[in-house]
Amino acid sequence: MAKFDLAFSPPLMNAAGTLGFVPERRGLAALERLGAFVTNPISRQARTPAAGQRYLEYAGGFMLHTGHPNPGFKTAVNRYARLWASLELPVIVHLLAQEPADLAWMVERLEGLEGLMGIEIGLPPEASAAQATELVDAAWSELPVIARLPLEGAAQLAWSVLQAGAAAISLSAPRGALPASSAGLLCGRLHGPGVYPLALRAVHSLAVQDIPVIGCGGIYSPEQAREMLLAGALAVQLDAVLWSGRDLQTFTV
Amino acid sequence: MAKFDLAFSPPLMNAAGTLGFVPERRGLAALERLGAFVTNPISRQARTPAAGQRYLEYAGGFMLHTGHPNPGFKTAVNRYARLWASLELPVIVHLLAQEPADLAWMVERLEGLEGLMGIEIGLPPEASAAQATELVDAAWSELPVIARLPLEGAAQLAWSVLQAGAAAISLSAPRGALPASSAGLLCGRLHGPGVYPLALRAVHSLAVQDIPVIGCGGIYSPEQAREMLLAGALAVQLDAVLWSGRDLQTFTV
Amino acid sequence: MKVYIAQVSALLLDERRRLAARLESEELISPAPGQYFLADDGAAICAQTIFCVRQEEASLLALPPLPVAWQPGSSLRLLGPLGNGVTLPRPLRRLALAVFEESPTNLLSLARQANQQGAEVALFAEPPLPALPAWLEASPLAALPEALTWADFLALDLPSSSLPHLRQHLGLPSHAACPCPAQALVRLPMPCGAVAECGACAVSMRRGWRLACKDGPVFDLNDLEW
């Protein structure tokens, strides 16, 4: 199987976790505007939803702490691989990178599948450069690897993951904390329009170093997507706007 | 002169740059609620305002790119030192840390002044651990040093600056970028309520490592200030809320 | 599931004095109580899930909580109805309804249905509700345990955070099942609106977990972990 190139046409995707494991009807409508479909995060073992509060609003958007629930790799591939092959656009499978051995095991099983353009691996937010290197290395295969890094730490890890063989990096949501309603703090990923200036700056500062970066964070309008491409992103991912119910017929970059 | 301790009563301050070099009438009213007054950033040489756009709004607040204009150290001390000595609460002078030699020169001249509780040094946002260490080291004197780090990079530098002798770290605004109206990008500091979850998480993750941290970012209500203290901040700084015109008579922590 | 274009024709207050909205649409829309819509007003930052009930006339009543920006004249795209609503059994003789904190309008709509079928209806609410139709008996939640000996169906509308205290309200020992058939509209944020399986709206079941946006938001009470 020939190694696909990381060229997106148009240079627009959904972010992992925003359109499910396979797109349902409404998701399919959004796909017409996209150059690739990225799956929800999949881990080797099944994961349950996080306990307690999982959604909190703040002035710039909302925070999610979901625990990345998923049925585990085997079940996901059994359920969805045929649908991935039948989609009209290339598929990128997002894998939650935890143990290198697990990751290698999953990647090996993806290599044979049809319709895949690449693999995106979600690195643990507190990963060191050494851990990140080891994980990217474990994901090496015929399929190009996109390493997804939280935007606030991307600059530290970008060179390590590229040297380890990643074809590009993508940016995941910044981490925040808010008081939970039951007292104590809830930590999670921040989404919404307030994230945009953080994401735009991250893209810019990586792109000026010639790091191939897929931008993501707080994009709600085609203008914002185009600004991020102008700032040097090789493609951009849409996240919460795909949940807003907005009509995306005019979303072109 | 005895070395002051870094104890704030109440544990509430203004952030550098939010109430001027000395507070004017409205600033004075806010001071009744504060445990210390922090000056605007002062550099060895005078600095002019940045050219072009300096203020842009976004969904979570606003971005500033001011260039930290100030009259330079000598002029500032001539103009303001007497007023600092006469204020009823302790003063923290904020110095823009650029060259170690300049910083040492300024700190030496502050040591003799009355009414100062400490020095806060604003580190360049892209400073490496080595540069940060060198700058904190250069600021060593009788006066305790607070090292102000952009919140997104604070975790990387915190231990270095503490080992170099900083009494505490404080958090400055995260950096962002937005399209300028004249095309191109404008980079600057993000302020407003959308910053709060980023700041709260930064405080929490530093405090659990027993790092003495002064929290700042997006606080608009006494509840938010108290949550940040509960998350482990040794004190908190107010920023844009001091500009909002809000009545702060009931702002108690 | 369909896309409707609707207009806010008036803002009004519900029985708890919270803001509701009357919506007008060219087409007749008839959601079951407990089904929801995604409302796109051009300003949503994630899925705006809105519960609606049909009114006497051909208009919809959108229930609180509503987005603050809605004004009379606002134009909306409504996608739905989505999810599972409450299904009343037939025949139905004695219906018990209980609402915790939420707007009671969904249950009042069920009450009307049941009343039209000739059933007796009792409504239990916390906090208590002001004036109700004469045929509808209203009681505090404290009287709910007695209703369980009498009702042949119980419908609940409650935030998911109330589920752990529900047995206490029903006067049941821990682990006991509800003695009559019962359905619960479980309220919690549904930010992706069933487009992503994001997991934010997960509800713990006696076996595993389900998504409120897709598999609910109305569940059989005895399937829930409560």
Place this chain on the structure above:
Amino acid sequence: MKVYIAQVSALLLDERRRLAARLESEELISPAPGQYFLADDGAAICAQTIFCVRQEEASLLALPPLPVAWQPGSSLRLLGPLGNGVTLPRPLRRLALAVFEESPTNLLSLARQANQQGAEVALFAEPPLPALPAWLEASPLAALPEALTWADFLALDLPSSSLPHLRQHLGLPSHAACPCPAQALVRLPMPCGAVAECGACAVSMRRGWRLACKDGPVFDLNDLEW
């Protein structure tokens, strides 16, 4: 500078069809055109600087741009008047006014003052303005160069981004000074509202720079770098 409590009594449209607000306060407030207030509506994220002019009655007209959240009935704290307004010379015979993009209401208030003093007034505007009082001649900006030969005072209201093109509009060669006395209300964001010397509102002068919030927002034109 003082704190006033004011209420929004009505929303209306200015001459450019942008939203303005009528404010009522117990006390008489008389800002000079070009002075501003900080308006605290409980939702501001930084200084909300609002230009106001006194109206015939004892009410204030708050000029666009306004915060979107203001509604009739909204209660505000107004701090001010702040900054320097326009000072018309006396005696004054021929006043030229020019407004670029901004709401013309500040200048219209100056026009009325001058008219009451018996002066002739001409207003130049871009984009053009609809109907004006009969005694007030209105012209496009293109006619401004001629006015300079005639006026004994020129008042300008313009965004700071228009300053680099101003000489062109006045028909002056580069570096030439304005031939008559002139003051300019320079509009740019003033996020700290003169509490912090933050520098966001800095304006370049022929010598150094000044802060619009504190030293302006009205400046003598020939002191500005333009």
